[in-house]
Each structure stands twice: as structure tokens, then as C-alpha cells.
Amino acid sequence: MAILELNIENESPKISDLSIHIKCSTMELLAYKNDIEDLFARGFLKSHYLDIVTLESWKGEFSIMPDVQDAIFSNKKLSVTSPQPLSEVELCFEIERQIDHCRTVKYNRVQLYNQWNVIQRNYGHYDMIKFLQNNIYDLNDCYSFLYIVAENLKGYRTTDLSNTSRGLFANMGIRIDFENKTINKEWPAIKQGYINVNGDLASRANLGLTTKACKLLNSFKIPVSLGKKPKNDSLTMADSIKKKKMFYNAFAKAELEQITASLKPLKYKQITRSLKGEGYPTGICTLFYGAPGTGKTEGVYQNAKATGRAV
Template structure:
């Protein structure tokens, strides 16, 4: 709240300026200015020498905003400033003086903050004067006030930019600002990042609280400039994305796009500033806990059993660690990469789940269709981000988790001719990134595909194991039928296996229909009912293939 003070501030400053001329700051000056010095030092919450320096800097700023000019007014040569550097620094720390953007330590270019100037000319208490800020939260609260002042046109854009530029010098004790300098963000990105951090602190969480366009509109006087920056953010052409500082939640309407702090920035703030900000994992559907996977008995053909047993052995934690050490010792790639290929419904994905269940490894599952982003050029970035997120997930796990690329046909198929279409070029770019990531991969990766004949040759050497899943043989199919429908006799199960060339997935569909009939329609399960469903399982009448005919 603005309140009047009991003495005339501007008059005291003027007296101090007049009597200081050519005084060389002799003791007699301080005797002459006794009451004025006492009042102003209390008003500014500084000592008398600092009050005298400020008073002269205030008047000099109307012509030349340099501390060297203040000392010329005292009748001193420039070098005399050296003896008063500690007092001058206090004025900068208290924000009574602001450093010019291109600050020269010899001339000491400065500005008088507009709010201080307003308080002095109106003879009001200076609300901006405060004790030295010691942590990031306090500085961000101050930043928020500067943002409001800019919004209310109390300060200009150059003044706001100067404030953003000065943070590292003003607060050398805050490690985060040193990192901020290293990223070389332009002022509008600094503004956006600080605003996003403050949103997370003030809201108490990090759940996409920052409206991107509104924040940029707060900085830019022109909506066109805001839209241009939004486009760069969405396309990944921003330092905020390049340095993984924020996550952007996209929307079909760009004025509804939201942002939050990235997990790596949240971790950095915790490490450097002891700032605790919750990071919502958004109930990530990609993460599958091994304990949540239901145990299932799977039946394999003879050729597949050997390969699956090898994988089981590889995923035993003690053997996995031993294998990684040996690979590292021989300077070989540490990643274990497995391609499971075969027709739909042959148990590829379920095999990964059961291997994860048995080995106690959680799964980071990727839906490849999500890499086909609606934003042009985003798909490549999403693929790269998948591997970054997997590594972050891996660091939080006791056991190395499994990265599962389910139904990966779309990204490991043969490459299209370059330049044939934008879609083809995007798919080729995705494959190049995937090949690069696989080359340096450190973890466990499973990829499943139905179209191995279409596999690009460049991927063949990237997969350590390649396991082909056939439809079950008659003997294996009979076991599957018996496990799914226990009421069947051995002979009935073998008859179904001999007559119908079904995958395990198709057999499960029929078993589910039998169960639904029993629950919903009170129809007792029987062999004839199963036979009828088998005859109608495929899309076309002629598609049922009878083995042996």
C-alpha cells in the first residue's frame, strides 16, 4: 500500500546533490547534510555513504547514467570509484540501481528503477526496497512482480529485458541462474521459463499449468510474434525444447497448447536449489508393472521353445548383469535387442509380457502409431524422446526394464524412395533415428512385427535375437484348446486342432465367446458349439483352412 513519508525525499536528494559538487566527500559534507542523510538512509534502508551515492546517482541519471559521472561530480578522478565499490554493490543488490544490459565495470552504467523513481517523486514509501533475496523462490516472486509491472506498463520491455539479463550477476549464490546463462536463452525464452517455474511453484504442482499463448502474449506486444514462437515450440526449434527444459502438451488449437517443466529440469531444480516440485507421470499408459501382468501358460512349437528358454535365461538378473559386464569388457554393445516376428495372434506380445512377469522386469510399452504425429516434423522427435524417457525410467528401476515396440511394422519396414512424398520422407527420417538409437542402446528391447518379409536390411544386424513365431502345430494347438476349454476331451481338442489352422489368438476369441454364451445366455458349453464358432471365426467362408486337405 502506498503511504506518504514525513520528509520531502526529492528535496533531500537535491540538497545532497548540490552540496556534494567538488566536495571530494570530505567529512564536513556529512556534517552539513546531517538530517538529509539520516532521513534518506532510513528511507532507503542503507547507510549514510550509500544514501549519498544514491542521491547523486539519481540526479546524474537524468543526463548520464554512469557511476563515473557521479564521481566526476564529487570532483574525483574515475579510479576513486574503486574505494567505494562495496557501497555501490549494495545499491545494485537492493535494486536501488539496476545494471544496464551491456554493463561496463569501469564506467558502471546504471538505471534507476521506475518504481523507485515513482516513489521518490511522489514522496511515497518505496515498496520495491527489500532485503537481499537468497533463494530461487524469492527471486521468482520478485520476477512475478516485475511481470505485473510490465503488464501494467509501469516498466518498459527494455527494462524487463535488462532485469532478466541481470539475474546471474544479481544473484551469484543461485546456481540455477548460472545454468540459465549457459543455455543462452533469448529474453522471451527466459521470461517463459521463469514464468513456467513460478506457475509450478504457485500452483503446487507441475501438471501443465502454463498456457503457452497467454504467457507469450504477456511478453510480446504483438500477437504475430507470439504465434511465431508457438510454431517454433511445437516444431521443436526452440532452446527450451533443445535443452529439454519444458514439455509441451499439444492441441489441435494452438491457442490451447500448455507447457510444464520437464522431468530433467525438475530434477535440476531439486539438485541445485532444493526446490521440490511434483512431477506427474500422467498415469503413463506406457508403463506396465510386472506384478500387474496375469500369469498365463503359453504353448510353443518345438523350434520356438529353445529360443524362449534362451531369453528366459538371459533375463535372469544375475546372468543379465554378468552378460553386461562381459560385453562391456570386450567393448561390445550392451543392449539386448530381440525381434519377435510372425503372423498375428501367435503369441509374440504375450510372450514379452510373460518373460517380464517371470523375470520381474517392468515394461515401457510404445504404441508405434503414436509416432505418426499430427504435427509435421514431430514424429522424429517423438522417437528420440521415447529412448530418452526409457533411459529416465531405467534409472528409477532396480532391474533393467523392457522397452517394448509393439507392432513395429510401420518403422522397421523397407525404406521408401527418398522424395516420393512427405510421408515417405518422414518415415525414412524416423527409421534413421531408430537405427542410430539402436546402435547406442543400453537396455532390453523387444520389437514385435507381423511382416518380417518387409524388414529393412539395415535393421537385421541391430537385433541380437530374431525369433520366428509359427502358428501352432496340431499337437500344440490341441494343448491350447484344452487349456482354454477344459471341458473338451483330448480327442475333441485334437480334432479341432486338426481341422482348423487357427492362431492362439483366434482360439482365445472362440473361448471367450463360449464363456459369454455361458454367462449371458445360460448356454452350457459343448463341443458342437465350439465347432460352430470355429466355422465362423474367419471373415470369409473360404478362409478356413483344413490341415491335410
């Protein structure tokens, strides 16, 4: 119940957060570590950082699975199945999700980097992970390569270098070093002919898989291809939107606050599941109306900023 209460407040607690919430010491709570591990293994809890269930999952932030939350709120029975290992394709998508999350909502990159050790221990037998290990790629090289693979699997022939580096590095200096290394083709994956880089400036450079990389990944049963259209990189990411203080009348302010609350991750999942359960299209569509200069467009941008979405 303590985890549920914190999840409702849009928090994914760690063991230390739980101990504060239920007013006991961390050492007292660690006596129940095996029970928490069992909840992960049985599919009741998920890690906030990576969709991989291991004996280390309890060490990070975690939350109750959405289906379990829905069953609790609607007071209905639920058959929970134990989580299965991720496939190589799912692993790529999961790492892409984590990097995108780092870029849009200032995700904890230390946890992102720590997950690479978890991946190697639990998925080191996968051909793709073996390939990355055998080529002595460092952690950032591995994550960048997997991110490009995931983008290709989604149909994007190229991906933006600056978007990738913003997800990987919080420190501007390290980010610039990585971008320069990539543009100067000093990245091992580029030297070895697996990645193409086009552009001489980070803001305009794109990365993509080569024919050599596609053949290799296809041999691993990963269905990448070069026959797709380039990605449309016209999105404005949440972290690039400047936060502004907006002034509305009481009615408009209440409406906007309701929209923002509905777009928070937990509430949004509840709404979309309820709509789907009733047979309606999922998602939220909002009409902003008013005279020019009343804050319609800026309201959209500030809402995107507050909820970690792109425009």
C-alpha cells in the first residue's frame, strides 16, 4: 500500500523513500527484501529504470504494474503472469526509451549507466550484446549503437546526433566531446563501417546504420533495413522549451491544470485504459480557442514542458 500511495502521487520510490513513508529505518525494511524481489518476479512490480527483472531490481526506483493498479482501483480480479525476458528487439526499444526519457525529463543518468552492467549479466548471451562486448565499445558507444538500431526498427533511416547525445550526457563538455568524436569519425562503430555519419555540425549531423551493420544484425534475427524514409526531426523536445509564467482567468487556469494533470504518466495510463475498456479511441484531444495573443500556442508548449512531451 505504501508503494501504491507513492505511485498515486506520481513518485516511483526507492527503499529509502519507502522507509520514510512508513516511518521505519531502511535496515528494518531490508528484512523484507526477499518479499519485494518476489513481487518483481511475480509481475506485480516493475523497475522505473529498465524493464528487466533481476535480483537487483529492488535497488532502484520501482512502481506497481499498471494492470495491477487498475485492478486495485476497480476492485476486480487479475491474473498476473511472471515477466518474460526481453527479446533483442525489445531490449533495443527499452534502451531507446530510457535515453529519450533522459533527454526530456532529466532522468537519472547514473542509473541508466548502472543498467548496462545489469544488461550484460542478464543478456550477455545475446549475439548483439556479445558483438558489442567483443568490439570493446565503451558504454556510451554501446548505448548509441543500440539507440540507432531501435530508431531503424521503428522505420527511421537516420537519427539526430544532438538528440542522442542530449539523452546520454547531462554535462555539456562531455556531450560536445562525444559529438566531436562522432563527427570526426573517431567512434569505433564508424571506423569499423557499422555507422554512417552525415553532417559537419552536431546540430545538423545524422547517424544511420550501414549495409554492413544491417547484414550483421539480420544474421542476429534483428530485422533492420535501409529501405525506410528518413526521420522527420521537426519536433521541439520538452527540455528545449523555455519555462514561462502564464496568466489566465480562473476558469481557463482550472481547465489547463486539469489537462496537465490528465497528461501525467499514471493518470494518462488510467484514462487511456478506461477509454479502451469502453471501446472508445484512446488518447486525449483538446481544443484551444480564443483571440490572437491570449496564450493558446504558448499554453500548449508550457503543457508539453510540464508533462515531458514533444511538440
